[in-house]
Amino acid sequence: MEKFTVDGLVIRVSVTGESDRIVWVLTRSRGLIRAFAKGARGTKSKLHGGTSLFTYCDFSFYEKNNVYHVTEAVVKEVFFQFHDSFEKVTTAQYFCEVMLHNMPESTNEAFYLRLMLNSLHFLCGDQKPWLLVKSVFELRFACEEGYMPSLVACDECGEFETDRMYFDCREGLLFCARCGEHSSLPRIPLAVVSAMRHIVYSDFERCFAFDLAPECLPILNRITEHYLAQALQQSFKTLAYLQYDLPEDAR
Numbered sequence: 295m296e297k298f299t300v301d302g303l304v305i306r307v308s309v310t311g312e313s314d315r316i317v318w319v320l321t322r323s324r325g326l327i328r329a330f331a332k333g334a335r336g337t338k339s340k341l342h343g344g345t346s347l348f349t350y351c352d353f354s355f356y357e358k359n360n361v362y363h364v365t366e367a368v369v370k371e372v373f374f375q376f377h378d379s380f381e382k383v384t385t386a387q388y389f390c391e392v393m394l395h396n397m398p399e400s401t402n403e404a405f406y407l408r409l410m411l412n413s414l415h416f417l418c419g420d421q422k423p424w425l426l427v428k429s430v431f432e433l434r435f436a437c438e439e440g441y442m443p444s445l446v447a448c449d450e451c452g453e454f455e456t457d458r459m460y461f462d463c464r465e466g467l468l469f470c471a472r473c474g475e476h477s478s479l480p481r482i483p484l485a486v487v488s489a490m491r492h493i494v495y496s497d498f499e500r501c502f503a504f505d506l507a508p509e510c511l512p513i514l515n516r517i518t519e520h521y522l523a524q525a526l527q528q529s530f531k532t533l534a535y536l537q538y539d540l541p542e543d544a545r
């Protein structure tokens with residue numbers, strides 16, 4: 295039997311037995327842990343709060359024969375302030391779905407926890423639109439998984455920027471107005487290219503620190519959502535509930 299303590303975020307909860315829970319915890323140094331929390335559904339249980347969805351805790355676990363149990367959950371932060379916005383809570387669920395299906399076993403686990411905590415922080419706050427937070431999550435997640443798009447310049451002629459550009463979601467390549475003109479690739483305004491460059495090339499501390507005109511956010515989102523789905527070769531159930539309109543000239 296092994297006992298250990300690690301901080302982590304609850305990204306999925308299901309029920310079992312009469313009053314128990316099973317939790318999926320995205321931890322800082324042990325990857326994704328699926329653990330039993332005995333009695334946690336009881337409102338008087340000391341595990342009740344700490345084993346709720348979107349709760350960040352210092353967890354104590356014990357493991358025996360590859361089965362994990364939560365023995366303690368000291369709450370550090372609860373992300374709940376987005377519950378008045380359907381889009382925000384659905385976006386948070388989408389982030390969990392991406393993590394649950396793609397969590398690598400043993401690479402940079404701390405990065406994934408950090409990306410989740412930061413994304414939830416900005417979803418709960420009101421400074422950043424949810425579409426912006428979603429795009430940052432999608433592009434940084436893709437980069438960490440080894441799918442960094444090449445956004446430095448036009449892949450064909452090396453032009454740094456033109457007032458509109460084209461992006462190939464399948465290959466992760468950028469093309470200038472001239473080279474992309476006769477392709478069937480989505481056309482994107484320069485502001486969206488700049489936003490993508492910021493997300494991909496800035497230090498993690500600054501990757502959410504940019505603004506984009508509201509009419510450009512759906513265009514950025516169409517690109518990042520499609521790019522991540524292409525990279526992971528996966529579709530996500532939660533996305534069916536997230537609707538947003540593209541401006542007419544970008545359809």
Ligand SMILES: [Zn+2]
Binds near residue numbers: 452472
């Ligand atoms: Zn070009």
